[in-house]
Amino acid sequence: MGGPYGLSFAANPRDELRPRYAEYFDNQNADYKPTEVVRRLFIDNRDRDATNDAVKGDSAPFDFVVPFQALGIDRYQNVVACELLALSFPKVLNETYVIVDIAEFADQIDSSDNGSDRTFAVAFFDCFDPQAPVGTVKPIKGKDFTTKRVDFEPRLPSLSRLTCRFRKYGGDIVTLGDVGNVGTVNMLLEVTTLIGDRS
Numbered sequence: 173m174g175g176p177y178g179l180s181f182a183a184n185p186r187d188e189l190r191p192r193y194a195e196y197f198d199n200q201n202a203d204y205k206p207t208e209v210v211r212r213l214f215i216d217n218r219d220r221d222a223t224n225d226a227v228k229g230d231s232a233p234f235d236f237v238v239p240f241q242a243l244g245i246d247r248y249q250n251v252v253a254c255e256l257l258a259l260s261f262p263k264v265l266n267e268t269y270v271i272v273d274i275a276e277f278a279d280q281i282d283s284s285d286n287g288s289d290r291t292f293a294v295a296f297f298d299c300f301d302p303q304a305p306v307g308t309v310k311p312i313k314g315k316d317f318t319t320k321r322v323d324f325e326p327r328l329p330s331l332s333r334l335t336c337r338f339r340k341y342g343g344d345i346v347t348l349g350d351v352g353n354v355g356t357v358n359m360l361l362e363v364t365t366l367i368g369d370r371s
Contacts, residue, residue: 205368206366206367206368206369207366207367207368208364208365208366209364209365209366209367210362210363210364211248211362211363211365212257212360212361212362212363213245213360213361213362213363214358214359214360214361215238215334215336215358215359215360215361216357216358217233217234217236217336217355217356217357217358218356219238219243220233220236220237220238221236221237221238221239221242222236229347230347230348230349231345231346231347231348232355233348233355233356233357234336234337234338234345234346234347234355234357235336235337235338235345236336237333237334237335237336238333238334238336239332239333240331240332240333241332247330247331247332248330248331248332248363248365249329249330249331249365250327250328250329250365250366250367250369251324251327251328251329251330251331251363251364251365252323252324252327252364252365252366253321253322253323253324253362253363253364254276254277254321254322254324254331254361254362254363254364255319255320255321255322255361255362256272256292256293256295256320256321256359256360256361257313257315257360257361257362258311258312258313258359258360259272259295259311259312259357259358259359259360260309260310260311260312260356260357260358260359261295261309261312261357262306262307262308262309262351262352262354262355262356262357263297263305263306263307263308263309263310263351264297264306264340264346264350264351265306265350265351265352267297267340267341267350268297269294269295269296269297270294270295270297270338270339270340270346271287271288271291271293271294271338271339271340271341271343272291272292272293272294272295272320272336272338273291273292273336273337273338273339274291274292274334274335274336274337275334275335275336275337276328276331276333276334276335277292277293277322278290278291278292279291280292280293280322281293281294285341285342285343286342286343287339287340287341287342287343287344288339288341288343291339292320292322293320295312295316295320296312296316296317297310297312298310298312305352306350306351306352307351307352307353307354309354309356327366327369331363336357336359338357
């Protein structure tokens with residue numbers, strides 16, 4: 173029986189109990205080799221852990237944790253790289269960009285501004301309409317002027333949550349007052365893992 177990534181699965185019903193891609197974990201298999209697997213991860217800030225929203229106040233939609241297990245998402249193991257493919261974020265008052273500060277992907281940016289220094293990425297608002305009101309949402313491509321990607325060397329053993337903070341110049345976290353009370357944020361990420369590695 174054929175499977176994805178060019179893998180073959182035995183027809184024996186008992187083998188249905190084996191984990192997917194089990195042959196890659198079989199040390200006796202002469203053809204054993206590690207394989208990179210790419211998954212897409214979609215995050216909507218409405219699914220955040222809202223435990224501390226009352227304390228965070230108007231910054232809560234832009235300062236949040238996404239706990240994978242609580243949302244039914246398996247943790248990623250042996251993570252090779254993560255890339256931001258797309259971001260939807262409301263236009264911030266008097267700003268041309270928003271700072272994407274994801275703690276698990278930190279220290280990718282050197283900056284003249286302490287607010288963005290050693291964070292993950294900077295996402296620029298498209299000047300599609302200079303008169304667009306604060307709070308206007310238009311998707312931002314992850315790969316615009318640069319690729320917003322972090323490569324882990326050595327590999328990250330486990331990724332089970334994302335700690336996200338969206339900042340403006342100077343480092344203050346964006347508030348609802350900065351975006352016309354529009355609190356919607358969503359992201360599409362690409363996560364590359366290595367399965368079947370014995371090292």
